[in-house]
Amino acid sequence: MGRAEDRRARQRGGRRAAPRRSPGRPAGGNGPAAGGRAAARRAARPEKSVLRRLFTWRKLLGAFFALCLLGIGAFVVLYLAVDIPKGNADATRQSNVYRYSDGKILARSGEINRELVDLSKVPKEVQNCFVAAENKTFYTDSGVDLKGIARGLLNTVTGRGTQGGSTITQQYVKNFYLNQDRTVTRKVKELVISLKVDRKMTKEEILAGYINTSYYGRGAYGIQAAARAYYRVDAKDLTVEQGAYLAALMQAPSQYDWAVASDNGKELVKNRWNYVLDNMVEQKWLDPAERRTMKFPVPKEPQPTPGQEGQKGYLIALANRQLAEQLMKEQGLTRAEAERAVEAQGWNVTLNIDSKKQAALEKAVETELTSKLDPDKRKVDGHVQAGAVSVDVKTGKIVALYGGEDYFKHWLSNATRRDYQPASTFKPLILAAALEHDAKTQDGQPITASTIYDGTSGRQVVDHGTKVGFGPPNEDKVNYGPITVQKAMNQSVNSVFAQMGVDVGMTRVMDTAKQLGMDTKGMQAVPAQTLGSMGASPLEMAGIYATLANHGKKVTPSIVKSAEQRGRTIEMPDPIGEQVISRQAADTVTSVLTGVVDDGTAQRSVRDNPLRRGQQVAGKTGTSDENKSAWFVGYTPKLATAVGLFGEDVKQNGKHVPLYGALGVPRVNGGGFPAQIWARYTFNVMGEISTFDLDTKQGDAVQPSQTPSGSESPSETPSETPTTSEPPVSETPSSTPPSQTPSQTPSQTPSQTPSSTPPSQTPADDVPDDPVDPGNQ
Template identity: 70%
Template sequence: MGAFIVLYMVIDIPEGNPEAELQSNVYKYSDGSIMARDGERNREIIDLAKVPKKVQRTFVAAENKTFYKDSGVDLKGTARGVLNTLSGKGAQGGSTITQQYVKNYYLSQEQTVSRKLKELVISLKLDREKSKDYILAGYINTSYYGRGAYGIQAAAQAYYRVDAEDLTVEQGAYLAALLQAPNQYDWAIASDTGKKMVQERWNYVLDNMVEEKWLSQADRQAMKFPEPPAPKPVQGMEGQTGYLVDAANHELKKQLVAQGAAEDMEQAKALVDLGGYTVTLNVDKKKQAELEKAVKAKLTSKLDPDKREVDADVQAGAVSVDPKTGGVVAMYGGVNYVEHYTNNATRDDYQPASTFKPVILAAAVDQDAETQDGVPITANTIYDGTSRRPVMDGDREVGFAPPNEDDVDYGDITVQEAMNKSVNSVFAQMGIDVGMTQVMKTAGELGMDTEGVQAVPAQTLGSMGASPMEMAGVYATLDNHGRQVTPAVVKSVEHKDRTVELPDPIGERVITREAADTVTSVLTGVVDDGTARRSVRENPLRDGQQVAGKTGTSDNNKSAWFTGFTPGLVTSVGLFGEDPKTHNQVPMYKAGGVDYRVNGGGFPAEIWAAYTFGVMGEVTEFDLETKQGNAVKPSSTPTRSESPTQSPTHEETTEPPESEEPTTEAPTTEAPETEAPETESPTQSPSGTPTTEEPPTGGESTEPEDPLFPDGDWQQ
């Protein structure tokens, strides 16, 4: 008690915290030129009288029902917070509105015992010296509501596009609920869980108002949850700028948490929004402009929603990485940040499809894996490329028998040719030969987010979600001879009050150099002899440049990919079918005027080539340490790997089955890419063996019905 009396005597109510003053963040290109200024405090202080009385009380009901009666502090809650801080358990709730206002305006967000004791004393004094209306006004005017809005007036505009004086009780209750977790509860970006939690919080606020007799039960029962509309355009964030700034802020917030400056992403966001940061990105201004130009020339200029409704569903995303530094030198997030809020470059809700196949081969070579009859898996290993061949684990069928595109049977085929033609049946079997647990482990080490993903055979078709950013990192790790590359948007951060140290984007070796270089070698064949040859190999701007890459087209043509690289540049391009109204995933058939599927060897590869060959500079060659050379073709008499269900040995010819170049023509049985049908539940496998029917020969989609994939959709 004596110590507390001393504290009360020596601690005065300070001036407002300098960090509460208006500031902005500055974002620069890698050359130091200004990209954008953001973070100007979006706040307008208003008198409490302009806020409807019942709306004022929503905040009291949400945070501190005893506000009008208490002395400004919650002694139990503060004591609990001090003990938790001392014991390392982190921050806890329990603060009054007065304490929260003191923390926001006079102190800081740091979780220390000294700060909590200061908060207690200042709150007691403030409650004695100022009215409850003064404190409540300060609280609702200084609090952060998300969407860059500080204070209730800015929040009313940001969420409901009205002034605070025009807020309804329902809307006020939502804004009051937001204060607990602004990012998590923002309806525009909240997960299903977040939406459920904010609705529960909203109900809690209104029920407390009824309990305090600030709202009648009849009025309460008549109220409906007021879903706020999508955010209004942010000035200065048009085009690609908003995507780049958001991506940079995300990395900055993660690092603030990692180095202990913030306890979680919510607190880190509050620190970033305080402003004062100069953030230099790895983005190269010239490469950024060229990437945007390539997308416009090869895709968006060909989309005409007035002529074809499906064209409105096509979204593009791309990430370009320097494999030597890990820097993201260019990014395409969508047609316009103020029109399409989601960053297509970092979204991970679409399947990468056959761009995952190199991961399987990387795992095989890195682990010196063998086929089930003991033949080492290399580029020259022969597999049975029969469509719908049951995948075997020893003498047991695993219940997975994926078809090749258009049900083409390739018979005996080398791993090299299977990669070139993206033969599903080969890589499904290879995944089992290597072991799916090992395949998924390698995927994680290469940079994919595999947390919670089951290691089932269907994953060999790339059925998990992935982003262009992730796939660029995977292929950059291959290009960097097996040393992990984690794509980094931010190059450096400066702030007058704190130092932000960024992690090295180049990590440890995660697979052997020979494994990485072998996969690179094989992927040169996809460009020179496979599904990407027309868009890339025959591009007049190539000028002899060595290129490696892989196409992919996913379930029911909902996504199409090309991820490719030269020795100095890795770029992943994805096209995604998204309904602009519901944001559900939808097919892209016939988009952009193609006669049938939007394939990875089409628009994505064309964008990749236009961009890469436009910025590549001097022609270079891969420096590969592999015994197999660049896309080495098999000898005329390779050794065949037998397994219990493989067809009788075919006589190997010097000319394996050729596939057509990717075109916009209707598919034939000699398809440009190998696809497999959509699987609704990759973790389930039917019993029995699928039957084979005649594949379509062109025109409209008439794919055969398959008992494993009843929709009859294809994935390559």
């Protein structure tokens, strides 16, 4: 009976029945002693805490199931309550209006470029390109990606940025029924509507809707408009290669548009193009052998829409880009979503562009450059491209911009392109890094404007006694011998700044460049960068020099003054940021750069310009390797402007070509046409004469250099005229150390200006008779 009782006890709750008591026997079985022991055991047991009594595992499990039921119930109610809305893809499309800073209308964005096509008119292989790119399980899924939605909701709530990866059905719903906002409400609606659409429509109908409502860039909505915009064919005639490019393009239309993409953008879109085709092979939609023979289909040049002729298209493109970037930051949109949210969405955008300054810049380029070009007489003249950006130093506003001859003729903006070397306009950033970090020469002397370096052309750069394998020639291979930093900046002496870069440390140099506003992503911190061998745009360089003019407070040039859409206003970031280098460092660089104008490579074009009227100016010339670009970047206390000329053969897909012989000169130098454009524009719009308020005791602005003559030249300065002999291959002779202590600087700053101008040079522009490679001046 004992085992039976035990089973019954377990069935009743796991407690075994107490044994029956014999008649006359006390409860407990062992008398008073047993009762005492039981009481002691009960007293020894710890009391359950309040939390343990409130949150038992049974209660927690019950609460979890209750929440699940509540969530399911809420979703059922939501599913029943939310209907598929009417499509809004056409209803919300409105022209954007763009205005100058004074409110005058600049342009309207024009009509929407859209033409719907039946899916049957799109080759099946091209259809598969979009599925392979965006949603390989499209034909079998339920229209939603629950994991992706959960990630997106979490990122939205926690503010952790954008989240793509939704299904084709979800993207179609977002494009056609909803909007690009990233809110929890919109995401929940997207989920419900996507489930309903997947049940109501066939996969073919959904795919057709998706490719007909998506934005492809170039103002093209839908695959037919995209096929015409990029390949000048109808959608029915697209090849698999072309379809794969259009499918890849949708991830970031402007970034991946081959006509305007940076080198990095081109690499990214090629990678995505390969990804699409490889996915098609994986899904058995494309034969592997055929895949191996496919080549990237370079798109045709864009055809701008009416109303964007002249400079208007360049201004609108930059305004749209900056507005889209702000929407990405503010609303967490992906780039593709942000671009779609800007294009033809009824925005009223006021630019910072000053209509009078804009007209003056255009006139300066026309007067000093384009009116002098004669491609029929000189073939190279047809390869000259100009770009310029002018920025208000105190506000960071872009007040004028020149993107090219005409937006209809040259789609890529020369003002924002980053594929040409800034050359010697980078040298001031090396000096800024030296001053900011209190850098010293190889022999331990502080680097200042009066520090003496060895200016021998081709001198091998030394790092604590070890040659680094880099010895750049100076322009025309001129040997300057001992020369101050000030004079080296004036004459743009490569050998001095190559050594200075190593003295400072190239990592520090590149860090300072980044702080000042240069996009250094992917750039190596190597001595060759001292020649400005990286890529940079006039927009970028104008911002960097504006930061120097603004005493080291960061200036990020902005073209958008305000942006409004149906009652809402987008707050654009303040173009003026924090102090990125010390005022003293920035002001010292400014002081030194006044010497480039007054006693250096920009003398004739800027210093002696009759329009100057005593205006104080700081600036730097630059001429890149093989004369493929020439620059002048300069500033007054109020205005910073960068002007660049670029050699580009547009008939060879934008191939970089030299400018030797253009406009009838042996070599196009920064002190020539770029400086002339800069001077005509700046001196015509500058207003009252102003001077720099500098916190420094260094440089030509506060200690103008003197040009000694004859026997007045200090002994450290070579008496003979600089030569153009071949540069030495050995290290600097022991009598001329890499740098000398400032105490060795003579009472008069040594001048390297020869008593007579060498026959190979023109005093103003350093233009040689023989177009020898300038070596990044």
